[in-house]
Amino acid sequence: MRKIKKNDNVLFFYNDSKKWLMKVTPKQKFHTHVGIIDHKKVIGKPFGSAIKTNKGKIIFALEPTIYDYVMKSQRGTQIVYPKDLGYIAARIGLQSGQKIVEIGTGSGSFTTFLASIVKPKGHVYTFDVDENFMAIARKNIEKAGMSKYVTMTKLDLKVAKKMPQKDVDAIIVDLGDPWVVVPQARKMLKGSGAFVAICPTMNQLENLASALRKNDFFDIECTEQIVRTIEAREGKTRHSFRAIGHTTYVAFARKVTTPASMRKIFAPVEPQEIESEDLDSTEDESLSSLKK
Template sequence: MLPTESKKALSFKRCIEDGDLVIVYERHDVMKPVKVSKDAVLQNRFGVYKHSDWIGKPLGTKVFSNKGKFVYLLAPTPELWTLVLSHRTQILYIADISFVVMYLEVVPGCVVLESGTGSGSLSTSLARAVAPTGHVYSFDFHEQRAVSAREDFEKTGISNLVTVEVRDIQGEGFPEKLSGLADSVFLDLPQPWLAVPSAAKMLKQDGVLCSFSPCIEQVQRTCEVLRSDFIEIRTFEVLLRTYEVKEVKMDTSSMVGESHEDNEGMRPCKRKHRSNEDVTVSQDNSSNATSVVMARPCSEARGHTGYLTFARLQCLA
């Protein structure tokens, strides 16, 4: 019997218990997963934190070290897990993942097939999207990666929603037992065109397929094969631009009637009062120094990750 009827919802306990996995958050770019153990401690640059002090606290709690410094204890949501998981392969990040979940039309109760599993970044978000009654079947040809993925899904509490199998989808295709059961299929393979005919057999009528490829040549060859059984073939490249916003001190003596950039290329964000005059956020009256909020694109913003090709299975009359 296929485990598609699981009634257990994907949820996170609001209070931390011994053995739970939490995300220790220092700042937006410094986080780590930690398994809570009543006799363990966490040491970082801020001091020592006793796990025993965490137990019974609600997720989202600010906890203090022996030096009075603090971190936050957060739930291992798919968004945070994507940022802290071990990279066994190149992973999909939040921009691509959100696009995939939307365009594959994944909702609670769906059955989704995925190849390959990789580091499990997308799998985690798919599991939340299909919960509580749907299921994700993920396949990877590499046995150790599959084992590691199962262990991660156990840690994050989604193992009842994801089945991981070792299988070469390019060479063998998807298992016949899943034929006609999938609402959507996701392919992340070196030669996705080899798996397209099998994916078509797995999909329900009007089902949707997505193929992720880093090179446009892979996209072109995949689209050639898709035309046999699929319609609405579209390819997207998702580019994300992140901004850094911070408060800085500026010398206002040379800013009268002008808008200047600081040395880092950041522009001041101004607020409008009822008089419609532009004013800065705050001002130090004792000098010409003024505090203003600056915004600029992050210097290490991610660029191209890959191309997402979507297609809908053609319904036969």
């Protein structure tokens, strides 16, 4: 069982809405509404240990996860929430050893998440143009211990003539106008590589989807992830009054290569409408399989 050492990051957990992520040092005392958290009380104890504040309240010293680093990151911009991060990782097949390009570093929370999965042999190359945001991102990435797996560069890829990377596994775009960098993303991606964009509005999705089709991207999917939490208590389980509603839309696509001689055959097509009879047949097939 790993014990807490001086300068370790610890998540002090009181309840779902009251928790604090900080580096522990022997002389540090943190004042909260539930009492003082004395750091020296947890140093040398195993992660998961309970301590008492001076007000007699119980607080647990937990080992932080990437979820905690993301949610507790210093924010200069809006972050991508874990509910979206998890689906993105599954949708693009994110795994250790991959090379990822991120256009728009923001607060670095997404960067941290990506690095935590592609490490130790993979790497994240992230680009931004705002030095203030980059300074915040650098601190968040360092705090999570991911600096070794991230290279941060000040570069505007919208106007760059030479692409900084090639044959990357996935490109993540978090810009207000993601469609502008679709051609640049195509140049950097390997064949069948994944393109992901964070889009707060549907207007952005429309413009982006059009640009993706024009630049030989297929398997285009636009989603919104909704999570509803449940207050599970004996005899009075109900939906939580607190919720994270709409945060963003997410667009996915994959790079393909279409020879000039085949372009007319594989011209971009609009998504097909699903006919009602198609839904009925799918439902019938599902029911028949259940009966078997």
